[in-house]
Amino acid sequence: MTSTTNILVVYTSTLGNTQKMAEAVAAGARSLESTSVLLREATEATREEVRVCDALLLGTPLRHRSADARVKQFIENTIEVLWLTDDLVGKVGGVFSVGGGYGNAGAGVEIAQLGLLAAMAAAGMLLVPLPKTTPGAGVAGSHWGAHGRSGGPNMEPVGITNEMLQCAYHHGANVARVAVALQGKDLMARGNQVPSQALIALFSGSEQL
Numbered sequence: 001m002t003s004t005t006n007i008l009v010v011y012t013s014t015l016g017n018t019q020k021m022a023e024a025v026a027a028g029a030r031s032l033e034s035t036s037v038l039l040r041e042a043t044e045a046t047r048e049e050v051r052v053c054d055a056l057l058l059g060t061p062l063r064h065r066s067a068d069a070r071v072k073q074f075i076e077n078t079i080e081v082l083w084l085t086d087d088l089v090g091k092v093g094g095v096f097s098v099g100g101g102y103g104n105a106g107a108g109v110e111i112a113q114l115g116l117l118a119a120m121a122a123a124g125m126l127l128v129p130l131p132k133t134t135p136g137a138g139v140a141g142s143h144w145g146a147h148g149r150s151g152g153p154n155m156e157p158v159g160i161t162n163e164m165l166q167c168a169y170h171h172g173a174n175v176a177r178v179a180v181a182l183q184g185k186d187l188m189a190r191g192n193q194v195p196s197q198a199l200i201a202l203f204s205g206s207e208q209l
């Protein structure tokens with residue numbers, strides 16, 4: 001009997017574009033037979049949902065060259081605490097984002113995506129990049145993850161394209177494939193000292209660990 005691989009997709013969205021990317025990412029993860037996929041808004045997702053998943057796909061709208069505050073809050077409430085308890089070591093991670101664009105500097109895509117990946121790396125997660133072989137990568141690949149651009153040349157809202165959604169779909173499928181391949185394996189060395197219960201309690205707030 002094949003076991004189920006749990007994929008958690010977390011995002012936030014105000015205008016709906018990041019939600020579309022998240023739904024495409026989730027559809028890609030669902031395209032594998034042995035996955036169970038949970039799509040959650042960042043303010044709704046719980047620490048327990050993150051603790052029990054095998055892979056986390058985290059998506060954000062860009063806000064002033066950085067992640068949206070709701071996604072940052074999600075990181076503080078979940079990844080940061082589970083970093084202390086080592087519950088995320090060896091889980092698989094991937095990221096996606098949406099921005100309005102504006103400017104050849106990429107409007108902060110790499111900085112924002114790397115910020116999300118840094119939180120995952122600190123927690124010991126295995127990060128899945130976005131190779132340029134990915135369909136749609138020519139318009140929606142940053143190498144770090146899938147990125148949709150919702151704005152036109154003058155920041156007018158034009159929405160994201162099917163090609164961008166296609167890229168998000170394949171990124172979701174890639175992350176899920178890696179998680180399925182690693183299912184049940186514990187590859188990372190252990191044995192370093194864990195933080196004190198007092199420190200864990202200080203960081204963990206009211207939600208039960």
Ligand SMILES: Cc1cc2nc3c(=O)[nH]c(=O)nc-3n(C[C@H](O)[C@H](O)[C@H](O)COP(=O)(O)O)c2cc1C
Pocket residue numbers: 012013014015016017018019061062063064065066098099100101102106107108150
């Ligand atoms: C206050 C504010 C700051 C923004 N900063 C950026 C930015 O730094 N880079 C960028 O590409 N887009 C930026 N945008 C554009 C949004 O990322 C874009 O509208 C995106 O589609 C929002 O995601 P949503 O459609 O899921 O709500 C900003 C939008 C707002 C309202």
